[in-house]
Amino acid sequence: MKNGIGVIDLSWWQLGLALVLVLVVVVVSLRQRLGLERDLLIGAVRTVAQLYLVGLVLAAIFSAARWYWVLLILVVMAAIASHAAISRLKKPIPGGIGITATALTLSTAVTLAYVIGVVVQPRPWWEPQYLIPIAGMILGNSMTSAALAGDRLQSDLLARQGEIEARLSLGFSGREAVQPLVRAALQASMIPTVNGMMTVGLVQLPGMMTGQILAGASPLTAIRYQIVVVFMLAVATSLGSLVFVRLAVGRYLTSAHQLRRYLL
């Protein structure tokens, strides 16, 4: 029942009709001189091309039904997410790609192992229908929270270096001196997740639940999955940003309890 019940298969013709929506925006942009037409068209083409490519790859992996193909796609997803997380930072963190890769891999592996192995229990465990979308959600959210944490950490290190060096001068260790900044960065990265838990379903139906309902699943099945997803993402984002911040802040400290000011 992979297609659910009563899913309307969209034809090329119908996709073309959807493109009309983009053309409306292009007209608005032209008339209001927003200068966004080019980006809009490129964006539309990329949307079609990227999603089509992903669709082809996923279809191939689903039909190949081999665990190593599934694992390979997860590795590729993790690599892209790791790169994206630090590319948003204002200033590079030395060895930043290694740090995000470690943080995202760890948070994804732990969360995925629990959700797949203990909660959902698909047979076989690597069933791509479950593993790939769930891993995608975990990676995407961990990526965003790591980026938020990194951004906050960097701006705080710069703004509060006097405070850090005051603590160091009082005989605090490097880790102790930056502890309040670590806390602030973690809070900043976790607040969107916590806020999301407060309004989930009230303002907007979460993407996965929407998808399942569109695919014909009962809303009661869909909400169960969504509940698992919300809890799963809470763990994944906090674990991801925790590992990320702890590793990243270490780059700004030396073993002699000094702040590497030239990195700020």
Place this chain on the structure above:
Amino acid sequence: MSPHDAPSGENIFSVENLALVYPARKGQSSATILADVSLEVERGSALTIVGPSGSGKSSLLRCLNRLEEPTSGVVRFHGRSITELDPRMLRRRAAFVLQTPVLFEGTVRDNLTLAAPGFELDASERRLEEMLRAVGLETTLLAREAAMLSGGEKQRVTIARALLRDPEVLLLDEPTSALDPPNAMLVVETICNLRKSHGLTIIAVTHAPDLVRRLGGALLYLVKGRVQAYEATYTGGGGEHLQAFLAGTHP
């Protein structure tokens, strides 16, 4: 080791051929901050470091308590290279007072008693009051929110906080530059009194001729990271450049 009046003849700090070079980074060439700086500071004595902005004064001070790592050269504390010491211990014995006073959220008492986890600090009421009096502040200030203090009071609280750790040396980075003249004078007075009353060694970076004159001791004139002039006992000499600098007429 002499238990008597300072200076003792024993070096508390000695610096040999210190150099600090910031490596080249994206868009910036490498920068020499300090070059071939050597100096000695006897226990109980005073040293003021003067020089134009950007001459490396603060960096030199920061090398002494190892907030900054020199590129080459040796800093010795009581004859031992500071790289052999735990930086946390060094920093408690050579207390650093920053140019802009940093006080944390909470009361003056919270700020004075702030200590690293696991670090024993004698913060008895008697001692807290003693330290506040030593820097010329009312003991009633203990319960006051630190954020409510004036600039001069804040700076003296940071000095009291340093004193509470029973340091041997005070490293002062332009302690009066962020203060208005009356407050600056109070802080200068406080520092000079502490040198006498607590037998503290004082190493101060300053722009304030007042502090140079009142503190006495040795004078180091730093220009572009190099020692331009050094006087073991400041007598008002030091060549025309130094004179001009202290008179405020230096370009």
